[in-house]
Amino acid sequence: MIPLMPHPQIQILVCLNERPPGSAKPSCAPRGSLEVYHRFKDRVKELGIRDRVMVTRTGCLKHCSQGITVAVWPFNLWYRGVTVDDVEEILQRTVLEDGREVERLRMPDIPWE
Numbered sequence: 052m053i054p055l056m057p058h059p060q061i062q063i064l065v066c067l068n069e070r071p072p073g074s075a076k077p078s079c080a081p082r083g084s085l086e087v088y089h090r091f092k093d094r095v096k097e098l099g100i101r102d103r104v105m106v107t108r109t110g111c112l113k114h115c116s117q118g119i120t121v122a123v124w125p126f127n128l129w130y131r132g133v134t135v136d137d138v139e140e141i142l143q144r145t146v147l148e149d150g151r152e153v154e155r156l157r158m159p160d161i162p163w164e
């Protein structure tokens with residue numbers, strides 16, 4: 052019998068969408084989002100919180116001009132321009148401090164792109 056895994060309490064979504072060179076809209080992968088994704092994965096493992104925090108690679112999160120785009124649920128916090136250097140602060144504040152926002156990375160309130 053397969054053991055039941057609990058649902059994650061927190062989910063970190065990282066956009067890994069990649070558009071071809073010369074596309075009208077930018078995308079997150081060419082800006083380095085795979086590296087951001089792996090940094091989140093590595094640090095979640097090192098912090099020992101894998102049983103409650105899931106890091107998920109996604110397609111376009113509809114804020115392409117602002118990427119790299121990251122969203123953290125259930126807090127509904129959206130971050131713009133995320134780099135590997137921002138990962139630790141997001142984990143320490145938003146994940147470990149239960150939804151505290153990293154204000155300097157706040158996504159502007161713009162329509163979906």
Ligand code: FES
Nearest residue numbers: 066079112114115
């Ligand atoms: S390509 Fe990342 S938000 Fe659209």
